[in-house]
Amino acid sequence: MSTIDLGRPVGSEEKRYDLYGGVPFWLVRNGIEPPHAPLTEDINVEVAVVGGGITGALCAHHLSEAGIGCVVLDAHGAGLGSTCASTALLQYEIDTPLHELAELVGTNNAVRSYRACWDAIDELQAIAKRVGHRGLERRPSVQYASRHRHVGDLRKEAMMRSAHGMLTTFEQGSACRAWLPFDVPAALRTDQAAEMDAWRFTHDLQRHDRERGVRMFERTPVLSVEENGGGVLLRTKGGFRVQAKYCVLATGYEAHGTLPKDVVRLHSTYAFISGPRKAQQAWPERALIWETARPYLYLRTAPDERIIVGGRDVPFRAPAMRDALLDLKCEALLKDVRRLMPDLDLDREFSWCGTFGSTKDGLPYIDRASKRSRIWFALGMGGNGITFSVVAAGIIRDSILGVRNPNASLFRFDR
Ligand SMILES: Cc1cc2nc3c(=O)[nH]c(=O)nc-3n(C[C@H](O)[C@H](O)[C@H](O)COP(=O)(O)OP(=O)(O)OC[C@H]3O[C@@H](n4cnc5c(N)ncnc54)[C@H](O)[C@@H]3O)c2cc1C
Known part of the structure; x- marks a missing residue:
């Protein structure tokens, strides 16, 4: 007992x-x-x-x-x-890419883990409907290669997911502009994603x-x-x-x-949301955007045309140390986005940070x-x-x- x-x-x-x-x-x-x-x-x-x-x-x-x-x-x-x-981006993609997870836990288990998360998005949508929750919106999810040397792995990832029934599209160079408002070496897109409150x-x-x-x-x-x-x-x-x-x-x-x-390592993560923006789409189809670098920068849209930006994770030590970095980290996130999209009208209305855990796989x-x-x-x-x-x-x-x-x-x- x-x-x-x-x-x-x-x-x-x-x-x-x-x-x-x-x-x-x-x-x-x-x-x-x-x-x-x-x-x-x-x-x-x-x-x-x-x-x-x-x-x-x-x-x-x-x-x-x-x-x-x-x-x-x-x-x-x-x-x-x-x-x-x-920040509630609902993605079936686990933090470890499928082709890397396959090496850690075997292809069968890796694919089943990804499929379980794929199905979870549909299930969340069904539950939201059942309980009358109106804040869940389907979105595409676009992951871009942060550096040219990440392109090969991203292509491999897209091929492996598609081969296992999780349809993923891969594009390189200017073709990615159909999905993203800035230039990247390559990107991978899936329609199995959503955002929520x-x-x-x-x-x-x-x-x-x-x-x-x-x-x-x-x-x-x-x-x-x-x-x-x-x-x-x-x-x-x-x-x-x-x-x-x-x-x-x-x-x-x-x-x-x-x-x-x-079995869990704790990290501190940072996020901010912009003020309400003019009624215009920030980027195509309001996709959830994230990158291949670690820790990764991510963006999503939110009500009133707001934009949420998150990332800049560091190992967690204590709540006071996590909170002391809040302003510095969120300013750095703002600069990260301004570097990518200099013309985007983006300010920082509310900023916050949190503790989250990661596992070996x-x-x-x-x-x-x-x-x-x-x-x-x-x-x-x-x-x-x-x-x-x-x-x-x-x-x-x-x-x-x-x-x-x-x-x-x-x-x-x-x-
Ligand atoms: C900044 C940030 C961004 C994130 N972004 C995403 C994202 O984009 N997508 C995503 O999927 N996930 C994201 N996450 C992770 C996600 O938010 C968490 O996985 C999720 O909220 C965990 O929910 P939970 O109910 O398990 O934990 P919690 O929301 O922490 O709830 C646990 C509850 O347990 C209670 N509790 C603890 N101990 C006891 C006790 N002894 N007795 C009684 N009650 C107790 C606490 O009071 C608390 O209310 C993010 C997390 C953070 C911090």
Whole structure:
């Protein structure tokens, strides 16, 4: 029987829930939702989901749609972790290119991982429709070669993805101008991508699920999860107990110190959004734009013709050090874009930064604490944590239902 101690914070001993700094645009745009009451009694439930960010919301949604009773417990407020800071580009491309991932985990597993993320985009769109979320928009995704020496690998990547049924177009030189507003040596385009407001989506999802019986408790830190016989016992900071058959830990990057293995490296990342711009398209089809260099610069459009720019990642040391670099990093991002597009009217209205985790192969960890454990970790990592959250929700639901999920073996701790 294992006990997991959830009392350890990321980065700072004094201050918990310190996953972002600055002013995330989505919080300004949406405001704060009415709070939910904390847990004030002992309860019994089939599944206790710890974490009310986008991952916890998706897990609870999948479980409740399958008729499994669940509650969500959040230490702070729903969506106020990494979710509110997310720039929310929805891409099936994992941070490790398919041809490199194939060398790390084998071609079959690499292709299946990419396919799972490809399908996750369609699934997110279907969920958004079902719960009445209107902030998800389909976009093309264009990755450009940052340097001439990256062209060969980008071509190889396009060919490999297309060969495995993920249609990707590759162009070189002036032909890329049809997709991008600046000159690049080469670029790769896919139409399987989208952008969203992750904070709004999380709240729309939770509202829909609450109306269908999922209970949400905020300001309810869970201190420990303990396996006891046929179930799990959660103890909250308020002194209450939740007895459940299963527990899902969707605690985001705060899970870092609680994992069975030290498998995650933390980074700080930076982003800003422009003010509203004149009604004109910034670039063709409002594509999500990113590059081959590491760390990569990325751009997307947002409501009111705004532009979001992100990147300039550095290794994470402490929240205060991450936040101290905010102005410097965002100024550098602004210069990066001005170098690419000198004629674009771009200012910096809100700037923010956040902590995110990466893994050795770019894949998430979606697994039980140990072989027959009833405690699941749902950890999206890297640049496309949100697509991984959907994949996690499906795997965990199927496991609890006793249904075989072909993706389950891809994201284990012992891979
Ligand atoms: C700046 C930035 C840009 C990003 N851009 C993208 C992007 O473009 N595309 C993409 O797909 N992903 C992106 N990501 C990653 C994505 O935002 C995350 O993968 C996602 O938000 C993680 O959601 P989560 O629900 O797992 O974690 P969180 O949103 O952090 O939620 C975890 C919740 O768990 C709660 N919690 C933690 N410990 C406990 C406890 N002991 N008891 C109770 N509750 C607890 C916290 O209060 C928190 O609300 C970005 C991240 C950042 C920071």
